[in-house]
Amino acid sequence: MSARLAGLLPGELNERQTEVYRAIAGGRRASGPQAFSLADEEGRLRGPFNAMLLSPPVGLAVQAVGAAVRYESVLTDRVREMAILVVAAAWDSAFEREAHEAVGRTCGLTEPELDTLREGGLPESADPAERTALRATAALTRTGALSDQEYDDTVAAWGERGLFELTTLVGYYSLLALQLRVFAGEQPAERPVEHPTPPSESGTS
Template sequence: MPARIAGRLPGELDEQQAEVYRAITGGARSTGPQLFPLTDQEGRLRGPFNAMLLSPPVGMAVQEVGAAVRYASVLTDRVREMAVLVVAAHWNSTFEQEAHEAVGRAYGLTDSELKALRAGELPALSDPAERAALRAALALTRTGVLHDREYYHAVAEWGERGLFELTSLVGYYALLALQLRVFAGEEPDGSCAPPQTESGTA
């Protein structure tokens, strides 16, 4: 399915939209390794960022959450990227998967780890803190629940702050995956639940 909203050139943006654009392209995302472009060759925002211009107040808040979970978290780079890829696999988000596999490789994720994550599975991880975080991320995407064992295991390794940041990351990238489906033309592969009727049954 093609994108439902057209990308906007920087010169076409009003001041509120331009502020969001500058925050995305000139903030923390613009530093470090540029492994996937935020804009096309003419400067239009790519992926989920383009939709953030539709509502500058909400778009600004959403991009600020994204910057916080990526650049101000106690989670390691490896854990963060693996958790994003857990979400990408669950939502079948091509953009998230391609972008964050590239970033994950830069932070040391192996081909076997990426293959497991692509399949929605827990990679063979030797680090107990990484295992705790990934088990929590998988549980959150599969069931939306952390049972006591998963909760206390994650807290023991990452603290309550780390677990809060992990749940925020999972929610943020699920939001982006949803926006990519609605506005950017990404389609599920049929692995998600079927549409519901008004009565709530399939």
């Protein structure tokens, strides 16, 4: 499915939209080596960022949450990128997967780890704190909640701040995946329909 929302060129933006554009394309995301491009060759924002220009007040706030999650969190770079890829797998978001696999490689994620995350699994990390964060992320994407044990384990590993930032990460990247579906035309891969097993002719279950 093609994008529903046309990309806007920098010269087509009004003053408030330009503020959002500069915050995204000229902020922390644009500093240092670029693992993936934020804009196309003509300057149109890519992926979920283009839609943020539709409502500058909301778009500016949303991009600020994303910048805080990526650059001001107590979560390690590896945990952050693995958690994002867990969300990408849950939503089957090709853009998030492509972008954050590229970032993940710069953070030391191995190809076997990326393969596992791409398939919806969790890598067998040697770091107990990493395993705890990924189990919590998987639970949040699967059920939208944590058990008491998952809550206690994650707080023990990352503190209440870390858990808050992890839940914010899950919510933020789920929001981006939703916006990608609505505005960029990104659709999940079709999966075969599983038909329930019919009851036996004897009537027993």
